[in-house]
Amino acid sequence: MEMFVKRAPKQVVDAMRLTVTNMIGTLPPQFFAVTVTTVAENLAQLMYSVLMTGYMFRNAQYRVELQQSLEQVALPEPQNKDVPDFAPGTQKKVTGEVIRWNNVSGAEKLDAVKYIELLEAEIEELNRQIEKKSTEESNDILEYLKTLEPENLQELTSTAGEDVILAMNTFIKRLLAVSPSQMKTSVTETSAPELAKLLYWLMVVGYSIRNIEVRFDMDRILGNPPKLAELPPGEDL
Structure with missing residues (x-):
């Protein structure tokens, strides 16, 4: 068995x-x-x-x-199936800061470019988890x-x-x-x-x-x- x-x-x-x-x-x-x-x-x-x-x-x-x-x-399969419409990272010059709230230390500043890259990484991880779950559940x-x-x-x-x-x-x-x-x-x-x-x-x-x-x-x-x-x-x- x-x-x-x-x-x-x-x-x-x-x-x-x-x-x-x-x-x-x-x-x-x-x-x-x-x-x-x-x-x-x-x-x-x-x-x-x-x-x-x-x-x-x-x-x-x-x-x-x-x-x-x-x-x-x-x-x-098309050659560019997995190629996204946009390249990762910011394509324009972004300046400024983003204020995020930290539950321990309170408000903290983060560079806007770094914040965008952080969001992109989180989205990529979520997409990977969704794709994995969909593959596991289908039979x-x-x-x-x-x-x-x-x-x-x-x-x-x-x-x-x-x-x-x-x-x-x-x-x-x-x-x-x-x-x-x-x-x-x-x-x-x-x-x-x-x-x-x-x-x-x-x-x-x-x-x-x-x-x-x-x-x-x-x-x-x-x-x-x-x-x-x-x-x-x-x-x-």
């Missing part, structure tokens, strides 16, 4: 965390002990949905990155998903092949370890924080399954044999 957080794009990690938070809730566990109880069948459906969500995030990332690449090619993947119609959103998971569906279902069965006859009666109980960890982990697994599917598809197209060392223990093609 830690390796995924380090290697995956920050926007993907943030999107997954926000999705899990919206599903579980935001009550602080140190003050509220929330317990979730359900039968195995419902839990299996939730696990499958979360796996597909991780799969969908990977496809959304592909599309966003492709769209951004095409935009950069089609619309090259291109979530914004892209919000723009999609339901049918377009479904397209992000419709690419899942039979191997992917089989892998997800097999994965869920092994995790639950419940016989088909007990799916409707076997009760599972866990805390909200533990369920959140499980859902986040499953989302990472779904994301990784899409990566594996793309790599295997490329190997099939190129005629390369599958890398058996990357398969789970005990599995053969």
